[in-house]
Amino acid sequence: DTEVTQTPKHLVMGMTNKKSLKCEQHMGHRAMYWYKQKAKKPPELMFVYSYEKLSINESVPSRFSPECPNSSLLNLHLHALQPEDSALYLCASSQLGLATDTQYFGPGTRLTVL
């Protein structure tokens, strides 16, 4: 089973709202990722968690706040977003290690900021 789930599928929020995106995997993976993807562009890495610790932050604005409560869950807390933050947000997970470190993606959350 290579399933990564994400909720919600769609989210519309105002610039003053606070919302959260959720990602879950039950494959025993120890690395989890957040990506932002604009239409017809490749995904851009935002954050990486390895063994529940933040290992990469790609200079993402502080209005995006990641959280990894346990090895299966990854959240992305959103606050005071801008319209240019509207995008598809993808979560991924991987096993960590060499040969098996393949990233598997969830279906994404389509975010619209008004």
Next chain:
Amino acid sequence: AQTVTQSQPEMSVQEAETVTLSCTYDTSESDYYLFWYKQPPSRQMILVIRQEAYKQQNATENRFSVNFQKAAKSFSLKISDSQLGDAAMYFCAYRSAIYGGATNKLIFGTGTLLAVQP
């Protein structure tokens, strides 16, 4: 820094025909992994195939196969017997084989949008 280039923004193929998508990359590393991901309009990124650079044999997965030319830094994807469900954006990606930290990053190409004509 590593880069991945997909020079074909769009391609089209007839159903049941064969199509090849191109990908080139630049790296100074000798060991790495290469991937092809497919992203249909439903938007989920799906792993199509993976190639380990230390393996000379080209990877295959059913109708999907790669032509990996390490010296030329080329990694093309061949789709045989194309089906309507193959219509999608295809991304080529690179990952270093050095374990840990920033090397967990996938470096993506810009993608090739494949249309399949009935």
